[in-house]
Structures are given as structure tokens and as C-alpha cells.
Amino acid sequence: MSDALSTLRRELAQIEDLVIAARVLEWDQLVMMPRGGAETRAEGLATLNRFAHELFVRDEIGELLDELRPSEADLDPDSDEACLIAVTRRDWEKARRIPPELRGEMTRVASAGMEAWAEARARDDYASFRLWLDRTLELKHRYIECFPATEDPYDLLLDDFEPGMRTDEVRRVFERLRPALRDLLASAVDEEVEAFVAGPYPRGAQHELSLTVARAFGATEDCFRLDPTVHPFCISFATRDVRLTTRYAEDDLHGNSIFSTMHEVGHGLYEHGGDTALDRTPLATGCSSALHESQSRLWENVIGRSLPFWRWFYPQFRDGFGSVLADVPLERFHRAINRARPSLIRVDADETTYGLHIILRFELEQELLFGGLTTTDLPEAWNAKFEELLGIRPPNDRLGVLQDVHWSGGMFGYFPTYQLGNVLSVQIWERLVTDLADAYEQVEQGSFGAIHGWLREHLYRHGRKFTPAEMTARVAGGPIDPEPYLRYLADKNASLAAA
């Protein structure tokens, strides 16, 4: 066994090297590359991804997995070795089901579709994108047909981001959230937007303050970078090499880099916290999209929009921006960054309305794929449902159906994980507080080491070893449950109203 295992490890490490190299190329393209490099870069990425895929789906990998099967039962099921074999087998069996031609076509259409979307969005021209969406949907159906039928065909799409999660679990959570979030929104205090929200918040000060918070959370200089991009993201090349990006709005407090930085730091701490023994294995990343998002949201919202956090950080933050916040007391500032209010763009939404943006997408993508909704009727369906859920109607498609890149790249099944992440963030925090009862007192002191340590111990270090359901049970003490999240929101909104 040890021979086959070390061969498997070596093979996977080499494949992982190619996967990581592709990630470096992607990061470079988005953060550093002069635009003249685009054409050659696209070829390079295609080559790396193809080599990595071809090496992985070889018969030899399957033979090694077969060879390991008899002795697998002797391994501790929690050991790195057992998990590596199990996860690899799952990935390999899944990857083998997709014919190379379909994979190639999906890659090409995703790439061209994203370009078509970017153009369509810029010109507010849904019609020019519609045929790409049709092709993408058709490929999605062909993809689904590669697998044995499941209870709900959407299960197969979810599985790419939440391995093993079923659509009816998501539906159960969202059916609870749908009316509850609307009630919360209806009862939220609707006051005027405060003048200080419009800034100005100079970019240099945003950067310094964002770095201060990133370092305080645990994103140390020897293992993390923070760079500017149009769309913030996190990507890692090793547990000790994590790249974060952020953006700087000078005229809108909600777009202050402090928030996108805390969000990406959350993702980054998860990647950084994996056991270094998992480096260069397929286990060296987070468990699932929802669990990943739970960490970005925990650091951005549960900690980063809390009153204790701002009791600590507001003096520095206010001083960093000259006179704009000089006369604004802590409580008014805290209310401004937390108030619930319907808005058109998902990524700008507050914690209360965010879930409604997701529920809309979750319902529409199922109708598009399996419910007879045509791409022609999609914009109107979007606008109608938006009005139903949020009470306002998008004035155009750019602020409506064209706002997100995901569908253009074929990422159906991804959206729900954002909201599952929000739900999980509060479940995990509640569990953390049963061990660290003074967690918010520590936050108020600007002390995050114990919180970070708890999350590392209970979640981060395991990387992708366990299934999302197993990992959720371990870190949150049970299956996904919307109640803690709804309590948290209700408490927050009540405290904002009272303040």
C-alpha cells in the first residue's frame, strides 16, 4: 500500500503544481499583466489546464486507487491518507464522466460567453447575450446527462460547489428565509442616507486601514499580499502564499476597501489555515463554496460589522479620513454600515436583503434549466420577481439580469452557496462562542488570535478532507440551520432601531 500511496501522492503533487501554476497565471492576469499579454496568456492557461486534466483522468490514477482499495479500511478515516484517497476517487470518477470534447466546448463557450456578457452589460444590451446564454444552458444539460439521474437534476450542479448537497436541503433553508427576510426588511427603520456615506474617503488611507485590519485578523506579511483590482477576490498558491485583492471607492462608504478586504481576508485565512501537510494535494483548499463563504462573511460581517469591532477600530478609522467622520458618533456610523434597505445590486446589498437577491437567482436558474422559462422571457421574470421580493423594480437589465458574471461562465448552482455561507457563518460563530464566551470582548480589544485559532483548529486545518455535510457537523455541531442567522439579523436590526 505505501508504494501505491506514495506514487499517487507524487502524481497528484505534480498535477497540483500545474493547477497552482494556472492559478498564478490567472492572478497575474487579473492583477498585474499589461493588457497586451492577454492572447498568449489565454493559450498558456488552456495548455496548463488541459495537461493537468489529462494527467488526472489517466487510467493509471484509477489503477492506483483500485490498488489502494483493499487496505483503505485499515486507515483511520480521519487521516490525511484516507481522506486523500476518498476525495481523489470522487474527483477522478466525476472527471472521467465528462468527454474531452464536451469539456473543451464548455471551456470555449464559457470564455466567449463571459466576453459577450461583459460587452452586453456595458451596453445594457441583453439581446446580444441571449444566444450565448442559450448555448450555455444547452451545454449544462449535456453535462447533466453525463451522470446517473438524481432526485433533482439541479443536485448535480450544486454538487460542483457543495459536494453531496441536495436541492431540497437548499430549498428548505430558503423557504424559511424567504418570508422571514421580507418581514425583517419590512420592519427595518427606513431613514435617509447620511451625508458622510458619500465621503470623500481617500484611497491611500483606505489602503493603510485595510492593511491594519488584515494584519490584525492574521493575514501576515510573510504569507499574504493585498493588491487592488476591479473585482476583489482571493486565490492561494500554498498555505503560506495567499493573494487577496480589494477595491477602493472614495465616494461611497459601502464600497470602502475595509469591507472587501475583511471579506477576502476571511477566505484567505481559510486557505492559509490548512495543514501544511496538505500543500500540493487536492485537499489544500476549503471544503466547499458555502463553507468558504461562511468564513469571508464571518470576518466581514459577524466580526467586521459588529459594534464591538468598531468600538475598537472606529477611532483609528475616523482619524484616517480627516474631517469627514469627525462629527459622526460611533453608533451613527455603525448604523450606516448595517442598515437594511432594498437595492438593485447583489454585491452591494446589506445583510438582510442579500439573501433575497440569492433566492431570486436560485429560483430563476431552476426555472431556466428545468421549468420552461425561456431566455427571451428571463429579463421580465427577473424584474417581476425582484419587485415581488424586494419591492423595487430594476430600471434596466444592466442593473438587473446582466449584473452578475456567473451564468455567462456556466456557473449554475453557485449562487445558493453565497447565502448558505451567510447562514453558516452565524452557526459557526455561535458554536465558537460556546468555547470562547468572551469572543466579542476580545474583538473589542482588537484581539483576534483566539478566534482565529479556534477556526483554524475546528475548520481551516482540515482543508478539503471531509464532505461539506461532515465538516458542517464538525464545526457547527449539526446540519445547516437558518435559525441562528435569522436571530442574529433580528437582534442586529432591533439594536439598530433602538440606537
Place this chain on the structure above:
Amino acid sequence: MSDALSTLRRELAQIEDLVIAARVLEWDQLVMMPRGGAETRAEGLATLNRFAHELFVRDEIGELLDELRPSEADLDPDSDEACLIAVTRRDWEKARRIPPELRGEMTRVASAGMEAWAEARARDDYASFRLWLDRTLELKHRYIECFPATEDPYDLLLDDFEPGMRTDEVRRVFERLRPALRDLLASAVDEEVEAFVAGPYPRGAQHELSLTVARAFGATEDCFRLDPTVHPFCISFATRDVRLTTRYAEDDLHGNSIFSTMHEVGHGLYEHGGDTALDRTPLATGCSSALHESQSRLWENVIGRSLPFWRWFYPQFRDGFGSVLADVPLERFHRAINRARPSLIRVDADETTYGLHIILRFELEQELLFGGLTTTDLPEAWNAKFEELLGIRPPNDRLGVLQDVHWSGGMFGYFPTYQLGNVLSVQIWERLVTDLADAYEQVEQGSFGAIHGWLREHLYRHGRKFTPAEMTARVAGGPIDPEPYLRYLADKNASLAAA
């Protein structure tokens, strides 16, 4: 034929994608990577280089080359196709001669040797590095034994950087330079170092001025980046994606980023100027180390240290640094950046003494490899020869034999190309001036487009299509010749003395 050729092209393009990816990883490591990423990065680079090498030395590539041989005679020998086949055959036959074990050992020893050198240099402890140098020399001998004997075994080492160049050609050039440079140095005006050389030259202004010159030379924003590093370098990922780095000394005019930037821009314009049809082929780079260096030196020295250049740029440069140059007239400034004076460190040497630093290394590395000089005696041999050539004696090994990284990484045969580049830079410039008689008048106007265009037309666009000898004949009108360079230096020194 067209089938075999397009298969070969496709195979080479994929290999080139891996080679380029490795270059992106290297650039990232030197310019961007948090230090925690080093271990995983080393593995990633090793994997990419190994895959690229294994794909290249396959029998299939040789079979394609064989298949192409009969129809090769029908091709225009200057065509991209004919050159691609010829260069690939040469590279393939050379690469096939090195057994994989030797290649692996060379890579490992180079990597460990460079680390040992960095430590030894930091602690001025040659003894701790000596055994690594012995291992490196031994591997170099094993490398040489992989090839049929040549007139001079050093020919084989030169060939890695100057394909086809013979040691006796280099010796002939250096034997002419050796006494001539010493005479020039002896007759140079030796005056005190001017106070303004010590600055201060604030980093921000250096950066802005360096970018201004880079853009004026033709390093446009859509295809070039300029970033800070400890050791400046240039690397390219495509003709339209070239990365330059520079460094900023605030207390030494000679270390002002303007000079290292002009140097790297020269390398960069060569990489950038290749015909885009050569992208993703092994022809998409410069012809040889010496021809590459000719371009960094042409832009840095022949243009960038000329009086016409500073007639144009000095007003901006002086204004950029507040009061430090306020009372310094152009001629005094120009003399300060050009004066000949013995110094210990090669990379800081002026144009007159630079060649003596190289001749010393060229002679010593031959004695080390083939002349019976032991690594034990090397430091004393270095110091004695240094005194003989430059009239001063290094006070320690850090400022002597330990100053350069090259030998620690196994790069024997590289040093002479630096000085050949200096020689070629003036030959090429003289040839350029026969077509563009007013080249220096254009420089004085800050106009570099015609010069850049001439170099692109006569050198850059050809990439690595021709042998260095062929390319030198095309661009310089004949073989390498030290006389123009010696005239240029004599004229410069005379004008400095007269000024």
C-alpha cells in the same frame, strides 16, 4: 510537409506555454511572492521545467524533424519555417545529449550552490562556498563530456549563450581590449568624486523619471511593467507582455534607477520587438546573450549616457530632485555619470573599466576549468589579477571573488557575453548612424521612434531565427570587431577631459 510542420508547431507551442508559465512563476517569485511561498514555488518550477524538458526530448519531436528534412531545402532559408526547424533541431540534438540524471543533478547543485553562495557572500566566508564550487566544476566537466570534443573545451560552454561562437574569437577580441582599456584608464582624468553624487535622490522621483524615459524609448504601458527588485532584470512572457525591474539608490547617483531602467528597457525592447508570429515558438526571444546585452548597453550607455540624451533630459531630471542638482551644470553632471575610475564591483563599473572586470573572469574561469587553478587558490588569483588589471586590490572576498552569482549557479561561459555585448552595441550604433545620420540630433529632441524602428527592423523582429554570427553580420555588417568600441570610448574620454 505542412502536416508535420503544423504538428511540430503545435507541440512546440504547448512546450513553450510551460516554459512561459515557469517564467511567470519566476518573475512572481522575485517581484511579488510573499516569502512563505518559496517551498511550494520551488516544487512548481521544478515540475514545469521537467515537463517542458521531457516533452521536448521525446522521440516524436526527432521524428517530426526527420520527416521535415527532405522538404527543408525548398523553403526560403530566411523564412520563419526554415529557421524554426533549424533552431529546433539544434536545440533538440543538444538537449538529447544530457542524461536526465545529470540534468537533475545540475539543477539541484545550482539551486543549493546559489543558496550557499548568498550565505557565503553575506558572511564574507569563501571557505563555506568552496566545496560547492568544486561540485559545480565537476558537473561542468561531466556536461562537457556529453559532447564531441571541440577545438577548445570552453567552446561548449560559450555555446550555451552564444551558439556557435568559438573561444579563440573571444580571446582575439579580449586580447585587443586588455591593453587598450588599461591605457584608456591610465589616461582618464582622475578627479574627486563630486558631492552631488551622494544625493539625496528620492525614490518617488526616480520612479517617475525612469518611467518617463522608459515610455519615451518605447516601453509602452499596454505591453510593459516596471517594478522594484533588489537585482534589476527583464523577462518576457510574450512580445506584448514584457516585465522590467529596477532598483532605487537614494544616496548614489550611479545607482539611480534611471540607469538600470534604461538598461532593462533595452533588453525589453528586444523581446518586445520580435515578430508576433514568433510568439509561443522557441524563436520568440533574443538571438544570444551578447546580442541581448548589446541592446541593454545601447540604450543605457550609447544613448543613455550620451551628452545629446542629457541635453534633452537633464532639465526634467534636475527639476525632479529639488535642490541637489540645482547648481550643477549639464557638463559636470555628464562627466560624473561617465568618468572612468577603478572600482571593485563589476555591476557598478564605468564603461572603460567594465571590460577589465570581464576579462578577469574570462581568464579565471578557463584556468579553473582547464588550467589547473584550484578553488583553494582562486581568491588569491582573483586579487592578484585584479590588481594587475585595475591597479587596486579587493580588501575582502565579498568585494572580490564572491561578488557575482553566476559561478554558483554553474553559469560558466556567460561572463564574456557581457563585454561582447558592449562591443556590439557600438558596432550596431555605427551601422544605425549610416542609415540615420541625425540619430543623436533625434536623441537630443527626445525622439527615439526612428532609432527604435531601425533596431526593430534590423534586429528585434528576427528574434532567435538566425545564429549569432549571421545576425551580427546582418545588423552590424560584419563579425564582431572591437575597434568601433575603442574609438567610442577614446572619444568619450577625450571629450570628458576637455569639458
